[in-house]
Amino acid sequence: MRSVITRALLLAAGLVTVAFLATAGFLVFTQAASEASSADQRDVAVVAAVLAVSADADDIRGTIARTAAGAEGRLSVVLADGTRLGAGGGSPVASVDGAVVSVVPAAVPFPFGTLSLVLGVAVVALGVAVWLGHRPFTSVLNALRVLASSAGRRVRLTGPQELEALAGSINAATERTSSLLAKEREMIADVSHRLRTPLAALRLDADAVGSGPVADRIRSAVSTLGHDVDRIIQALQPEEGSSASTCDVASVVEARMAFWSAHAANQGRMLEVDVGEPAWVPLAPDALGAVVDALLENVFRHTPVAAPVGVSVVRHAGWVTLVVEDGGTGVADPSSALHRGSSGGGSTGLGLDIARAAAEATGGTIHLERGRLGGARVRLRFGEANSHHSPASPRAWRLWRGHP
Structure with missing residues (x-):
């Protein structure tokens, strides 16, 4: 029973853990993508600010090199005269005085470190959930152990009302069975003892029949019947140390x-x-x-x-x-x-x-x-x-x- 409860708790808690990990992974990945996009927007804003005050190609080239996106070769500027400054050919993001600033979106790395930490916390929480989930079933398991070990004797247990009612039913059935068995033994004993008197008379009559095959069969049958009656009476007595x-x-x-x-x-x-x-x-x-x-x-x-x-x-x-x-x-x-x-x-x-x-x-x-x-x-x-x-x-x- 305990193993069944453990499997049920593991299944339920495992499903919750999987849902939690999937949600956490999605949120962490989304947050990382949002941060990368915000960083690109800041780099574009810096370059656009320089374009607003200067059209010098060297100043703009230096500004691009100082940004993270420019250093990674993802940011470029196309001046009004068609001159391209910087590497990359991404989608246009901003336009200043005819100059167009473009950026290639950064590849978002998968957050293995963060998810590993989340996974560790989830495993610990899973173990604690299973341990705590067993506690409400302790009284039920104890009651079932008492029932399992109470064969042939009266059951006394405390636990859920349903199990207490089951114990009462088992006790009633046991008492009824014991009563029926006692009555059956008394009936068999009474009948067997009552047979002794007519058996004694049959033995005397068989001895008086004389000799011959028929008489021998009658005496054999009476002897067998007497032996069976004795065996029935002996079987009603409790046996101690009997072997198979x-x-x-x-x-x-x-x-x-x-x-x-x-x-x-x-x-x-x-x-x-x-x-x-x-x-x-x-x-x-x-x-x-x-x-x-x-x-x-x-x-x-x-x-x-x-x-x-x-x-x-x-x-x-x-x-x-x-x-x-x-x-x-x-x-x-x-x-x-x-x-x-x-x-x-x-x-x-x-x-x-x-x-x-x-x-x-x-x-x-x-x-x-x-x-x-x-x-x-x-x-x-x-x-x-x-x-x-x-x-x-x-x-x-x-x-x-x-x-x-």
Whole structure:
């Protein structure tokens, strides 16, 4: 901000300085030309005075030589008999008893010395003007520094009324956001704790089912759900000294597909999985596993039983792309599908929101498109861990090319 103010002051003061120098130069040059013309007029007057009392050529020649214009060869006299005395052939200036006095105008030298002095004064004045111009902005700059350094806490500043009003608005927005976050955390904690009782009952029922593939899947699902509830409750607690985690997308997807492959086989779905080479991203394994589960849960819940499913992982140019696509009917309202709380398909929309948040946490993007299987395709771009990659495109893309 200070540099912007400095440039503005320099521009304004510079324009004034240029106008001042141009005016001063014109006035100084005009004054010098006027003085030179006055000197020539005085020399002509001296010669004319001699002509008025004497017609002797030697007297007139001597008078011409003693004048500045005559010494420079710019003044001459043509007597009544046609005799020319002195050098020069300028325009006639005076006539005495038939004699004509002529003078060639002197060349006016450019006043470099005077203008150099004026230029020096102008530069000093320019610096003083910029220094003084900063003073009224001191309170504004201080207030802006306070605003810039007050992220996450209440802003207290004194300055222009407009900035004080802005600080009040920021404080109100911060308090409102903190209140909403607190209510959301309380709601999540309450729901999570309420889930513990039915989970305990489900565990008992799952143990009573007996053995077999179906029973094993039920017990695995109940165990996973219990683990997720515990993880949600732990995430609500403040973490101290936590360090950034990384995970291999290929490994996490393979691990989660062990569960979803059994589920697909039970429904008779065709499931294609292509994870490729290891690809590390700056996310915890549980967080990425929750993304995979959320996306596949959407597919299994909102597509026909026989609709095929495809999951793939591709690593390229510093990005890791996770694609989940299906052969369903697609997303009814793609414009709002990525908004939390609304999926356009009768669900809460939290699955896509979880995926979006995870991708953006790595600097990546989420894309919602029509896939090769005919239904929806969710394409997540994660920034690869410890790798340089160019900035991503707009973070949430909603691309829907219509039905084929």
